[in-house]
Amino acid sequence: MFKRLKLNKKVKQPTENIRKERMHLLTDKSSFSTIEEYKALRTNIMFSTTQTGCKIIGITSANASEGKSITCLNLAITFAQTKAKVLVIDCDLRKPKQARLLMIGSTPGISNVLVNLNTIEETIKPVQVGNASFHAMPSGDIPPNPSELLGSEKIKEVLEQLAENYDYIFIDTPPMNVVADASVLSKLLTGIILVVRAGRTERDAVQVALDQLNFVGANVLGFVLNGVSSRLPRKYKGYSYYRYYYRHADEDQEEA
Template identity: 40%
Template sequence: MKGLDLITFKEPTSPMSESYRTLRTNIQFSSFDKKIKTILITSSGPGEGKTTTSSNLAMVMAQGGNKTILIDCDQRKPQVHKVFGFSNENGLSNILVSDNEVDINIGVHETEEPNLHVLSSGTRPPNPAELLGSAKMKNFIEQLKKTYDFIILDTPPIVLVTDAQILAQYTDGCLLVISSGEAERDSVIKSKGLLEKVNAKILGTVLNKVDSKKKGYYHYQYEYGGTSK
């Protein structure tokens, strides 16, 4: 497993990995009425780190003893298979366009973390939004719930296409990834509005690409995980 951006796999004891574990904990305690099982991750624009966030969150969920599947729902610019070093020949789209009954094992890859499985996006379809909004997609998610503790959907930027809004109806909560110093304020506000428009439950935001060399960052990590005298 290449895991070029998978710091939670390569350096599980690093401060960054601890940040993902904190995110995991926050999600698990975000609702007392209903367990969060299906999580959608999106961003306002491209290059903000949603796939990195999705992949690392899926890894720490699995490392915590939860059977987890990460699904690449970005049919236009899929990246998950590149992060894990898998083929994208068969994946989600191939399952959804098949005339046969849905087989959740088709295209699902095992990883070096026993509790983590990955489903790549598959062959690019001509109609991604319609495919993701189909009854077959809804039924597929329902089937996965019987097998997995957590289902994480990596979706396209919500401002650019409607895919994330469509998929939000299948999920228990959404995370909005924001790139520090790059994301435009208006785009972030618009992204939040688009999720609210479809009654999506916004679990929170993930501030990505923060300058780790800033004094405050190291001070926080030291006080939290270090042994101060």
């Protein structure tokens, strides 16, 4: 039932690729506007999640490669900078990215915990990005049945246990319009954030993802508009339903 795939070897990319990906991580060397946008996003999330105790926040998007993983990690970084106790969990069990971004091993991780192969303690790693210190739980071995694992009773237990030790848990997920994993998880979350990639995500795709989230009763905290450039096509200026709006400048301009 649980396959230990060779995929972890494939996940390891040449150093140059990792370096390029890590360029988008938030540090004190990031542009002033990027730092400010993340601070604004942090404030908005704080205002939208005022209940006491740990806040568990999912990050998703309509399709692949829209910036979920980068946004998830940057949120962890910006919250960790306030000295909050922060954990990132990579629940994209199909195309995990956090271990690579953080340059830690991808196993054991959450999938291993969910099938009782490892304890929570065995999978959590302390990490540091710039001046931000927090914890990360990688994806673990790639299972054949991610949706089932993410919809299991066990994940509820695991999150409840983790919530006792953290102020914020940020969960990276697969794309909404491709697989059901994020919808399945959403009932366990304090809220979910939808990343929209400027110049790439179609309005209809966002609507499909949003309809699905509303259908499952998810608490959609808002949208993050990722990869904004001055060359943003006019059609994107018409978005009116952002509850908050975060502009991560397309620093290398290659994706706009």
